[in-house]
Amino acid sequence: MPDNCMPVLRIGDLEAVLPIVQGGMGVGISLSGLASAVAEEGGIGVISTAGIGRGEKDFRSDLKAADERALRSEIRRAREKTGGILGVNIMMALTDYDDLLRVSIEEGIDIIFIGAGLPLRLPGTLTLEEFRNCRTKFVPKISSARAAEVILRAWDRHFGRMPDAFAVEGPLAGGHLGFSREDLESGNQDLEDILAQVLSAVSAYEPVYGSIPVIAAGGVYTGSDIYHMLDLGASGVKMGTRFVATTECDAHASFKKAYVDCRREDLVIIDSPVGLPGRAITSRLLSEVQLGEKKPLECIWQCLRTCDVKSAPYCIAKALTSAKLGDLRNGFAFAGANAYLVDRIVSVKELISSLVDEFAQACRAAEPALAIN
Ligand SMILES: Cc1cc2nc3c(=O)[nH]c(=O)nc-3n(C[C@H](O)[C@H](O)[C@H](O)COP(=O)(O)O)c2cc1C
Known part of the structure:
Protein backbone atom coordinates (compact mmCIF):
# COMPACT_ATOMS: atom_id res chain seq x y z
CA MET A 1 0.00 0.00 0.00
CA ALA A 253 -18.09 -8.52 -17.36
CA SER A 254 -20.79 -6.94 -19.60
CA PHE A 255 -22.18 -5.03 -16.63
CA LYS A 256 -18.73 -3.57 -15.95
CA LYS A 257 -18.27 -2.88 -19.67
CA ALA A 258 -21.49 -0.83 -19.62
CA TYR A 259 -19.72 1.43 -17.13
CA VAL A 260 -16.61 1.77 -19.30
CA ASP A 261 -18.71 2.46 -22.42
CA CYS A 262 -21.29 4.85 -20.98
CA ARG A 263 -21.32 8.54 -21.77
CA ARG A 264 -22.61 11.31 -19.56
CA GLU A 265 -25.87 11.49 -21.51
CA ASP A 266 -26.48 7.76 -21.01
CA LEU A 267 -26.97 8.28 -17.28
CA VAL A 268 -30.66 8.77 -16.64
CA ILE A 269 -33.07 9.20 -13.77
CA ILE A 270 -35.73 6.51 -13.74
CA ASP A 271 -38.94 6.05 -11.76
CA SER A 272 -38.37 2.67 -10.24
CA PRO A 273 -41.22 0.28 -9.41
CA VAL A 274 -39.83 0.45 -5.85
CA GLY A 275 -41.51 3.85 -5.63
CA LEU A 276 -38.31 5.90 -5.65
CA PRO A 277 -36.32 7.54 -8.41
CA GLY A 278 -33.02 5.95 -9.29
CA ARG A 279 -29.97 6.66 -11.45
CA ALA A 280 -29.01 4.14 -14.10
CA ILE A 281 -27.30 3.68 -17.45
CA THR A 282 -30.02 3.72 -20.09
CA SER A 283 -30.80 0.44 -21.81
CA ARG A 284 -33.25 -0.99 -24.31
CA LEU A 285 -35.59 -2.00 -21.49
CA LEU A 286 -35.52 1.46 -19.92
CA SER A 287 -36.11 3.18 -23.28
CA GLU A 288 -39.09 0.93 -24.04
CA VAL A 289 -40.58 1.53 -20.60
CA GLN A 290 -40.01 5.24 -21.06
CA LEU A 291 -42.11 5.01 -24.23
CA GLY A 292 -44.93 3.49 -22.19
CA GLU A 293 -44.38 -0.22 -22.81
CA LYS A 294 -45.39 -2.63 -20.08
CA LYS A 295 -43.40 -5.85 -19.83
CA PRO A 296 -45.18 -9.12 -18.99
CA LEU A 297 -44.69 -9.43 -15.26
CA GLU A 298 -44.74 -12.75 -13.49
CA CYS A 299 -44.34 -12.06 -9.78
CA ILE A 300 -42.99 -15.14 -8.01
CA TRP A 301 -42.94 -13.38 -4.65
CA GLN A 302 -43.65 -9.83 -3.52
CA CYS A 303 -39.98 -9.17 -2.66
CA LEU A 304 -40.50 -5.43 -2.10
CA ARG A 305 -43.22 -4.18 0.20
CA THR A 306 -43.46 -1.01 -1.86
CA CYS A 307 -43.80 -2.60 -5.31
CA ASP A 308 -47.27 -2.28 -6.82
CA VAL A 309 -47.20 -5.43 -8.91
CA LYS A 310 -50.38 -4.55 -10.83
CA SER A 311 -49.13 -1.22 -12.12
CA ALA A 312 -45.36 -1.87 -12.27
CA PRO A 313 -44.24 -1.72 -15.93
CA TYR A 314 -41.60 -4.40 -15.33
CA CYS A 315 -40.17 -6.54 -12.54
CA ILE A 316 -37.18 -4.67 -11.15
CA ALA A 317 -35.73 -7.73 -9.40
CA LYS A 318 -35.78 -9.64 -12.70
CA ALA A 319 -34.33 -6.67 -14.65
CA LEU A 320 -31.48 -6.21 -12.17
CA THR A 321 -30.77 -9.94 -12.04
CA SER A 322 -30.61 -10.03 -15.86
CA ALA A 323 -28.11 -7.15 -15.80
CA LYS A 324 -25.97 -8.79 -13.12
CA LEU A 325 -25.82 -11.87 -15.37
CA GLY A 326 -24.76 -9.77 -18.38
CA ASP A 327 -28.07 -9.15 -20.19
CA LEU A 328 -28.04 -5.35 -20.31
CA ARG A 329 -30.77 -5.19 -22.96
CA ASN A 330 -33.50 -6.79 -20.89
CA GLY A 331 -32.13 -5.30 -17.70
CA PHE A 332 -30.17 -2.21 -16.72
CA ALA A 333 -27.24 -1.15 -14.57
CA PHE A 334 -27.69 1.30 -11.75
CA ALA A 335 -24.78 3.77 -11.74
CA GLY A 336 -23.70 7.00 -10.08
CA ALA A 337 -23.56 10.35 -11.90
CA ASN A 338 -19.79 9.96 -12.34
CA ALA A 339 -19.93 6.54 -13.98
CA TYR A 340 -19.08 8.14 -17.35
C1 LIG B 1 -25.06 -0.76 -9.20
C2 LIG B 1 -25.51 -0.15 -7.89
C3 LIG B 1 -26.39 -0.84 -7.09
C4 LIG B 1 -26.78 -0.32 -5.85
N1 LIG B 1 -27.61 -1.04 -5.04
C5 LIG B 1 -27.95 -0.58 -3.82
C6 LIG B 1 -28.78 -1.37 -2.95
O1 LIG B 1 -29.19 -2.48 -3.29
N2 LIG B 1 -29.11 -0.84 -1.75
C7 LIG B 1 -28.67 0.39 -1.34
O2 LIG B 1 -29.01 0.83 -0.23
N3 LIG B 1 -27.87 1.15 -2.14
C8 LIG B 1 -27.49 0.68 -3.36
N4 LIG B 1 -26.65 1.42 -4.16
C9 LIG B 1 -26.04 2.68 -3.63
C10 LIG B 1 -24.58 2.40 -3.15
O3 LIG B 1 -24.58 1.57 -2.01
C11 LIG B 1 -23.83 3.69 -2.80
O4 LIG B 1 -24.41 4.34 -1.71
C12 LIG B 1 -23.78 4.65 -3.99
O5 LIG B 1 -23.40 3.94 -5.14
C13 LIG B 1 -22.78 5.79 -3.73
O6 LIG B 1 -22.71 6.64 -4.83
P1 LIG B 1 -21.59 6.50 -6.00
O7 LIG B 1 -22.03 5.37 -6.84
O8 LIG B 1 -21.63 7.81 -6.68
O9 LIG B 1 -20.27 6.21 -5.33
C14 LIG B 1 -26.28 0.94 -5.42
C15 LIG B 1 -25.42 1.65 -6.27
C16 LIG B 1 -25.02 1.12 -7.48
C17 LIG B 1 -24.07 1.90 -8.35
Whole structure:
Protein backbone atom coordinates (compact mmCIF):
# COMPACT_ATOMS: atom_id res chain seq x y z
CA MET A 1 0.00 0.00 0.00
CA PRO A 2 1.33 3.51 -0.80
CA ASP A 3 2.01 6.03 1.96
CA ASN A 4 -1.31 6.28 3.71
CA CYS A 5 -2.14 9.58 5.32
CA MET A 6 -5.86 8.84 5.40
CA PRO A 7 -7.32 8.79 8.88
CA VAL A 8 -8.87 5.58 10.20
CA LEU A 9 -12.65 5.25 10.35
CA ARG A 10 -13.97 4.34 13.80
CA ILE A 11 -17.48 2.98 14.18
CA GLY A 12 -17.95 2.03 17.82
CA ASP A 13 -15.15 -0.40 18.67
CA LEU A 14 -14.44 -1.14 15.00
CA GLU A 15 -11.52 0.58 13.35
CA ALA A 16 -11.11 0.49 9.57
CA VAL A 17 -7.60 1.31 8.37
CA LEU A 18 -9.10 3.38 5.55
CA PRO A 19 -12.13 5.71 5.80
CA ILE A 20 -13.65 4.02 2.77
CA VAL A 21 -16.86 2.02 2.78
CA GLN A 22 -17.78 0.12 -0.36
CA GLY A 23 -21.50 0.70 -0.89
CA GLY A 24 -23.69 -2.41 -0.90
CA MET A 25 -24.94 -2.94 -4.46
CA GLY A 26 -27.79 -5.16 -5.55
CA VAL A 27 -28.81 -7.26 -7.25
CA GLY A 28 -25.70 -9.39 -6.84
CA ILE A 29 -23.19 -6.64 -7.70
CA SER A 30 -21.45 -6.63 -4.32
CA LEU A 31 -21.27 -10.11 -2.86
CA SER A 32 -18.45 -11.88 -1.03
CA GLY A 33 -15.93 -11.36 -3.87
CA LEU A 34 -15.98 -7.57 -3.86
CA ALA A 35 -16.73 -7.12 -0.15
CA SER A 36 -13.84 -9.35 0.97
CA ALA A 37 -11.39 -7.68 -1.44
CA VAL A 38 -12.26 -4.21 -0.08
CA ALA A 39 -12.12 -5.37 3.55
CA GLU A 40 -8.78 -7.04 2.88
CA GLU A 41 -7.36 -3.69 1.66
CA GLY A 42 -8.42 -1.97 4.88
CA GLY A 43 -11.80 -0.52 3.83
CA ILE A 44 -15.23 -1.77 4.83
CA GLY A 45 -16.63 -4.34 2.40
CA VAL A 46 -20.41 -4.59 2.09
CA ILE A 47 -22.51 -7.48 0.76
CA SER A 48 -25.82 -6.40 -0.73
CA THR A 49 -28.79 -8.51 0.36
CA ALA A 50 -31.27 -7.28 -2.28
CA GLY A 51 -32.34 -10.27 -4.37
CA ILE A 52 -29.41 -12.27 -3.02
CA GLY A 53 -31.29 -15.59 -3.23
CA ARG A 54 -32.04 -15.26 -6.94
CA GLY A 55 -28.99 -17.32 -7.82
CA GLU A 56 -30.23 -20.29 -5.75
CA LYS A 57 -31.77 -23.29 -7.52
CA ASP A 58 -35.02 -23.20 -5.52
CA PHE A 59 -35.59 -19.45 -5.67
CA ARG A 60 -38.82 -19.83 -7.64
CA SER A 61 -40.44 -22.06 -5.02
CA ASP A 62 -39.17 -20.38 -1.84
CA LEU A 63 -37.36 -17.09 -2.37
CA LYS A 64 -37.34 -16.25 1.34
CA ALA A 65 -35.46 -19.46 2.22
CA ALA A 66 -33.18 -18.95 -0.79
CA ASP A 67 -32.39 -15.38 0.35
CA GLU A 68 -31.48 -16.52 3.86
CA ARG A 69 -29.33 -19.42 2.65
CA ALA A 70 -27.51 -17.31 0.08
CA LEU A 71 -26.85 -14.52 2.57
CA ARG A 72 -25.46 -16.96 5.13
CA SER A 73 -23.14 -18.49 2.58
CA GLU A 74 -21.97 -15.13 1.16
CA ILE A 75 -21.10 -13.87 4.65
CA ARG A 76 -19.22 -17.10 5.43
CA ARG A 77 -17.40 -17.03 2.09
CA ALA A 78 -16.32 -13.42 2.64
CA ARG A 79 -15.22 -14.23 6.18
CA GLU A 80 -13.04 -17.09 4.90
CA LYS A 81 -11.22 -14.62 2.64
CA THR A 82 -10.60 -11.77 5.07
CA GLY A 83 -10.27 -10.79 8.68
CA GLY A 84 -11.23 -7.21 7.73
CA ILE A 85 -14.47 -5.39 8.47
CA LEU A 86 -17.56 -6.70 6.68
CA GLY A 87 -21.03 -5.28 6.45
CA VAL A 88 -24.32 -6.04 4.76
CA ASN A 89 -26.76 -3.63 3.24
CA ILE A 90 -30.46 -4.32 3.87
CA MET A 91 -33.28 -2.25 2.41
CA MET A 92 -36.23 -1.78 4.74
CA ALA A 93 -38.46 -2.04 1.69
CA LEU A 94 -37.55 -5.74 1.36
CA THR A 95 -40.34 -8.03 2.54
CA ASP A 96 -37.82 -10.27 4.33
CA TYR A 97 -35.93 -7.35 5.94
CA ASP A 98 -36.36 -8.80 9.46
CA ASP A 99 -35.17 -12.25 8.40
CA LEU A 100 -32.11 -10.91 6.57
CA LEU A 101 -31.28 -8.82 9.61
CA ARG A 102 -31.56 -11.83 11.93
CA VAL A 103 -29.37 -14.00 9.67
CA SER A 104 -26.72 -11.25 9.42
CA ILE A 105 -26.55 -10.91 13.20
CA GLU A 106 -26.46 -14.69 13.67
CA GLU A 107 -23.54 -14.83 11.23
CA GLY A 108 -21.69 -12.20 13.28
CA ILE A 109 -21.62 -9.48 10.61
CA ASP A 110 -19.80 -6.36 11.81
CA ILE A 111 -22.13 -3.67 10.42
CA ILE A 112 -25.65 -3.50 9.00
CA PHE A 113 -26.33 -0.58 6.66
CA ILE A 114 -30.07 0.02 6.60
CA GLY A 115 -31.47 1.71 3.48
CA ALA A 116 -34.76 2.57 1.77
CA GLY A 117 -36.72 3.57 4.85
CA LEU A 118 -36.41 5.10 8.31
CA PRO A 119 -35.52 2.51 10.95
CA LEU A 120 -37.72 3.68 13.83
CA ARG A 121 -38.60 0.33 15.40
CA LEU A 122 -36.36 -2.30 16.95
CA PRO A 123 -34.37 -4.00 14.19
CA GLY A 124 -35.56 -7.47 13.22
CA THR A 125 -36.71 -9.64 16.08
CA LEU A 126 -34.27 -8.16 18.61
CA THR A 127 -35.51 -7.26 22.10
CA LEU A 128 -34.48 -3.89 23.48
CA GLU A 129 -31.91 -5.60 25.71
CA GLU A 130 -30.45 -7.54 22.76
CA PHE A 131 -30.38 -4.41 20.62
CA ARG A 132 -28.52 -2.44 23.27
CA ASN A 133 -25.92 -5.20 23.71
CA CYS A 134 -25.61 -6.27 20.09
CA ARG A 135 -21.99 -6.20 18.85
CA THR A 136 -23.22 -5.69 15.28
CA LYS A 137 -23.27 -2.00 14.39
CA PHE A 138 -26.33 -0.31 12.84
CA VAL A 139 -25.87 2.44 10.28
CA PRO A 140 -28.98 4.01 8.71
CA LYS A 141 -28.65 5.48 5.22
CA ILE A 142 -30.33 8.88 4.93
CA SER A 143 -30.56 11.73 2.43
CA SER A 144 -31.59 14.63 4.67
CA ALA A 145 -30.96 16.14 8.08
CA ARG A 146 -34.70 15.79 8.70
CA ALA A 147 -34.37 11.99 8.43
CA ALA A 148 -31.38 12.07 10.80
CA GLU A 149 -33.34 14.13 13.33
CA VAL A 150 -36.34 11.77 13.25
CA ILE A 151 -34.10 8.73 13.80
CA LEU A 152 -32.01 10.41 16.51
CA ARG A 153 -35.09 11.49 18.44
CA ALA A 154 -36.77 8.08 18.19
CA TRP A 155 -33.67 6.10 19.16
CA ASP A 156 -32.97 8.45 22.07
CA ARG A 157 -36.53 8.18 23.38
CA HIS A 158 -37.26 4.53 22.78
CA PHE A 159 -33.92 2.73 22.78
CA GLY A 160 -31.57 4.89 24.85
CA ARG A 161 -28.90 4.42 22.22
CA MET A 162 -27.81 6.01 18.97
CA PRO A 163 -27.09 4.67 15.50
CA ASP A 164 -23.42 3.65 15.37
CA ALA A 165 -23.00 6.00 12.40
CA PHE A 166 -25.04 7.58 9.59
CA ALA A 167 -24.42 7.14 5.87
CA VAL A 168 -25.54 10.33 4.12
CA GLU A 169 -26.25 9.81 0.45
CA GLY A 170 -26.42 12.83 -1.83
CA PRO A 171 -28.15 13.26 -5.21
CA LEU A 172 -25.20 12.09 -7.37
CA ALA A 173 -25.29 8.50 -6.10
CA GLY A 174 -26.18 5.42 -8.12
CA GLY A 175 -29.13 3.16 -7.32
CA HIS A 176 -32.34 4.29 -5.65
CA LEU A 177 -32.25 7.84 -4.40
CA GLY A 178 -33.92 9.55 -1.46
CA PHE A 179 -34.83 12.67 -3.46
CA SER A 180 -37.73 13.68 -5.65
CA ARG A 181 -37.22 13.65 -9.41
CA GLU A 182 -37.66 17.46 -9.38
CA ASP A 183 -34.85 17.88 -6.85
CA LEU A 184 -32.61 15.58 -8.87
CA GLU A 185 -33.30 17.37 -12.13
CA SER A 186 -33.06 20.90 -10.74
CA GLY A 187 -29.77 20.16 -8.97
CA ASN A 188 -30.87 22.28 -6.00
CA GLN A 189 -29.65 19.73 -3.46
CA ASP A 190 -26.04 18.90 -2.82
CA LEU A 191 -24.18 16.48 -0.64
CA GLU A 192 -22.02 19.18 0.96
CA ASP A 193 -25.04 21.08 2.34
CA ILE A 194 -26.84 17.96 3.50
CA LEU A 195 -23.65 16.71 5.18
CA ALA A 196 -23.26 19.99 7.09
CA GLN A 197 -26.88 19.82 8.25
CA VAL A 198 -26.59 16.19 9.33
CA LEU A 199 -23.37 16.94 11.23
CA SER A 200 -25.19 19.69 13.06
CA ALA A 201 -28.18 17.42 13.89
CA VAL A 202 -25.86 14.72 15.20
CA SER A 203 -23.79 17.12 17.30
CA ALA A 204 -26.80 17.82 19.54
CA TYR A 205 -26.68 14.20 20.78
CA GLU A 206 -22.93 13.70 20.98
CA PRO A 207 -22.41 15.26 24.43
CA VAL A 208 -24.65 12.51 25.87
CA TYR A 209 -23.91 9.56 23.61
CA GLY A 210 -20.39 10.22 22.32
CA SER A 211 -19.25 10.49 18.74
CA ILE A 212 -21.63 9.48 15.91
CA PRO A 213 -19.58 9.26 12.70
CA VAL A 214 -21.14 10.52 9.49
CA ILE A 215 -20.15 8.83 6.22
CA ALA A 216 -20.68 10.76 2.99
CA ALA A 217 -21.77 9.10 -0.27
CA GLY A 218 -22.81 9.95 -3.80
CA GLY A 219 -20.42 11.10 -6.48
CA VAL A 220 -17.25 10.50 -4.44
CA TYR A 221 -14.85 9.41 -7.17
CA THR A 222 -11.23 10.39 -6.47
CA GLY A 223 -8.91 10.55 -3.47
CA SER A 224 -9.27 14.31 -3.70
CA ASP A 225 -13.08 13.94 -3.34
CA ILE A 226 -12.44 11.84 -0.22
CA TYR A 227 -10.19 14.57 1.15
CA HIS A 228 -12.90 17.15 0.45
CA MET A 229 -15.57 15.16 2.31
CA LEU A 230 -13.33 14.55 5.33
CA ASP A 231 -12.37 18.21 5.31
CA LEU A 232 -16.08 19.06 5.57
CA GLY A 233 -16.39 16.89 8.67
CA ALA A 234 -17.30 13.45 7.35
CA SER A 235 -15.56 10.56 9.13
CA GLY A 236 -15.50 8.47 5.98
CA VAL A 237 -16.96 8.04 2.51
CA LYS A 238 -19.08 5.37 0.90
CA MET A 239 -18.37 4.62 -2.76
CA GLY A 240 -20.33 2.42 -5.14
CA THR A 241 -19.61 3.35 -8.76
CA ARG A 242 -15.82 3.10 -8.44
CA PHE A 243 -16.06 -0.40 -7.02
CA VAL A 244 -18.25 -1.69 -9.87
CA ALA A 245 -15.31 -1.09 -12.21
CA THR A 246 -13.06 -3.60 -10.44
CA THR A 247 -12.01 -7.12 -11.30
CA GLU A 248 -13.38 -8.38 -8.00
CA CYS A 249 -16.86 -6.85 -8.46
CA ASP A 250 -19.32 -9.74 -8.54
CA ALA A 251 -21.22 -8.57 -11.65
CA HIS A 252 -20.82 -10.04 -15.15
CA ALA A 253 -18.09 -8.52 -17.36
CA SER A 254 -20.79 -6.94 -19.60
CA PHE A 255 -22.18 -5.03 -16.63
CA LYS A 256 -18.73 -3.57 -15.95
CA LYS A 257 -18.27 -2.88 -19.67
CA ALA A 258 -21.49 -0.83 -19.62
CA TYR A 259 -19.72 1.43 -17.13
CA VAL A 260 -16.61 1.77 -19.30
CA ASP A 261 -18.71 2.46 -22.42
CA CYS A 262 -21.29 4.85 -20.98
CA ARG A 263 -21.32 8.54 -21.77
CA ARG A 264 -22.61 11.31 -19.56
CA GLU A 265 -25.87 11.49 -21.51
CA ASP A 266 -26.48 7.76 -21.01
CA LEU A 267 -26.97 8.28 -17.28
CA VAL A 268 -30.66 8.77 -16.64
CA ILE A 269 -33.07 9.20 -13.77
CA ILE A 270 -35.73 6.51 -13.74
CA ASP A 271 -38.94 6.05 -11.76
CA SER A 272 -38.37 2.67 -10.24
CA PRO A 273 -41.22 0.28 -9.41
CA VAL A 274 -39.83 0.45 -5.85
CA GLY A 275 -41.51 3.85 -5.63
CA LEU A 276 -38.31 5.90 -5.65
CA PRO A 277 -36.32 7.54 -8.41
CA GLY A 278 -33.02 5.95 -9.29
CA ARG A 279 -29.97 6.66 -11.45
CA ALA A 280 -29.01 4.14 -14.10
CA ILE A 281 -27.30 3.68 -17.45
CA THR A 282 -30.02 3.72 -20.09
CA SER A 283 -30.80 0.44 -21.81
CA ARG A 284 -33.25 -0.99 -24.31
CA LEU A 285 -35.59 -2.00 -21.49
CA LEU A 286 -35.52 1.46 -19.92
CA SER A 287 -36.11 3.18 -23.28
CA GLU A 288 -39.09 0.93 -24.04
CA VAL A 289 -40.58 1.53 -20.60
CA GLN A 290 -40.01 5.24 -21.06
CA LEU A 291 -42.11 5.01 -24.23
CA GLY A 292 -44.93 3.49 -22.19
CA GLU A 293 -44.38 -0.22 -22.81
CA LYS A 294 -45.39 -2.63 -20.08
CA LYS A 295 -43.40 -5.85 -19.83
CA PRO A 296 -45.18 -9.12 -18.99
CA LEU A 297 -44.69 -9.43 -15.26
CA GLU A 298 -44.74 -12.75 -13.49
CA CYS A 299 -44.34 -12.06 -9.78
CA ILE A 300 -42.99 -15.14 -8.01
CA TRP A 301 -42.94 -13.38 -4.65
CA GLN A 302 -43.65 -9.83 -3.52
CA CYS A 303 -39.98 -9.17 -2.66
CA LEU A 304 -40.50 -5.43 -2.10
CA ARG A 305 -43.22 -4.18 0.20
CA THR A 306 -43.46 -1.01 -1.86
CA CYS A 307 -43.80 -2.60 -5.31
CA ASP A 308 -47.27 -2.28 -6.82
CA VAL A 309 -47.20 -5.43 -8.91
CA LYS A 310 -50.38 -4.55 -10.83
CA SER A 311 -49.13 -1.22 -12.12
CA ALA A 312 -45.36 -1.87 -12.27
CA PRO A 313 -44.24 -1.72 -15.93
CA TYR A 314 -41.60 -4.40 -15.33
CA CYS A 315 -40.17 -6.54 -12.54
CA ILE A 316 -37.18 -4.67 -11.15
CA ALA A 317 -35.73 -7.73 -9.40
CA LYS A 318 -35.78 -9.64 -12.70
CA ALA A 319 -34.33 -6.67 -14.65
CA LEU A 320 -31.48 -6.21 -12.17
CA THR A 321 -30.77 -9.94 -12.04
CA SER A 322 -30.61 -10.03 -15.86
CA ALA A 323 -28.11 -7.15 -15.80
CA LYS A 324 -25.97 -8.79 -13.12
CA LEU A 325 -25.82 -11.87 -15.37
CA GLY A 326 -24.76 -9.77 -18.38
CA ASP A 327 -28.07 -9.15 -20.19
CA LEU A 328 -28.04 -5.35 -20.31
CA ARG A 329 -30.77 -5.19 -22.96
CA ASN A 330 -33.50 -6.79 -20.89
CA GLY A 331 -32.13 -5.30 -17.70
CA PHE A 332 -30.17 -2.21 -16.72
CA ALA A 333 -27.24 -1.15 -14.57
CA PHE A 334 -27.69 1.30 -11.75
CA ALA A 335 -24.78 3.77 -11.74
CA GLY A 336 -23.70 7.00 -10.08
CA ALA A 337 -23.56 10.35 -11.90
CA ASN A 338 -19.79 9.96 -12.34
CA ALA A 339 -19.93 6.54 -13.98
CA TYR A 340 -19.08 8.14 -17.35
CA LEU A 341 -15.59 8.84 -15.95
CA VAL A 342 -14.83 5.12 -15.70
CA ASP A 343 -12.40 4.17 -18.46
CA ARG A 344 -11.08 0.78 -17.35
CA ILE A 345 -11.47 -2.07 -14.95
CA VAL A 346 -8.81 -2.29 -12.26
CA SER A 347 -8.21 -4.47 -9.23
CA VAL A 348 -9.48 -3.31 -5.85
CA LYS A 349 -5.83 -3.06 -4.77
CA GLU A 350 -5.00 -0.71 -7.66
CA LEU A 351 -8.10 1.38 -7.05
CA ILE A 352 -7.40 1.78 -3.33
CA SER A 353 -3.76 2.56 -4.06
CA SER A 354 -4.71 5.36 -6.48
CA LEU A 355 -7.27 6.78 -4.03
CA VAL A 356 -4.66 6.81 -1.27
CA ASP A 357 -2.14 8.53 -3.58
CA GLU A 358 -4.66 11.16 -4.69
CA PHE A 359 -5.67 11.76 -1.10
CA ALA A 360 -2.02 12.30 -0.13
CA GLN A 361 -1.64 14.79 -3.01
CA ALA A 362 -4.75 16.66 -1.87
CA CYS A 363 -3.31 16.79 1.67
CA ARG A 364 -0.03 18.20 0.38
CA ALA A 365 -1.82 20.77 -1.76
CA ALA A 366 -3.95 21.90 1.17
CA GLU A 367 -1.18 21.97 3.74
CA PRO A 368 2.12 22.46 1.87
CA ALA A 369 3.97 23.57 5.00
CA LEU A 370 3.04 20.40 6.86
CA ALA A 371 3.99 18.24 3.88
CA ILE A 372 7.52 19.78 3.77
CA ASN A 373 8.17 19.34 7.49
C1 LIG B 1 -25.06 -0.76 -9.20
C2 LIG B 1 -25.51 -0.15 -7.89
C3 LIG B 1 -26.39 -0.84 -7.09
C4 LIG B 1 -26.78 -0.32 -5.85
N1 LIG B 1 -27.61 -1.04 -5.04
C5 LIG B 1 -27.95 -0.58 -3.82
C6 LIG B 1 -28.78 -1.37 -2.95
O1 LIG B 1 -29.19 -2.48 -3.29
N2 LIG B 1 -29.11 -0.84 -1.75
C7 LIG B 1 -28.67 0.39 -1.34
O2 LIG B 1 -29.01 0.83 -0.23
N3 LIG B 1 -27.87 1.15 -2.14
C8 LIG B 1 -27.49 0.68 -3.36
N4 LIG B 1 -26.65 1.42 -4.16
C9 LIG B 1 -26.04 2.68 -3.63
C10 LIG B 1 -24.58 2.40 -3.15
O3 LIG B 1 -24.58 1.57 -2.01
C11 LIG B 1 -23.83 3.69 -2.80
O4 LIG B 1 -24.41 4.34 -1.71
C12 LIG B 1 -23.78 4.65 -3.99
O5 LIG B 1 -23.40 3.94 -5.14
C13 LIG B 1 -22.78 5.79 -3.73
O6 LIG B 1 -22.71 6.64 -4.83
P1 LIG B 1 -21.59 6.50 -6.00
O7 LIG B 1 -22.03 5.37 -6.84
O8 LIG B 1 -21.63 7.81 -6.68
O9 LIG B 1 -20.27 6.21 -5.33
C14 LIG B 1 -26.28 0.94 -5.42
C15 LIG B 1 -25.42 1.65 -6.27
C16 LIG B 1 -25.02 1.12 -7.48
C17 LIG B 1 -24.07 1.90 -8.35
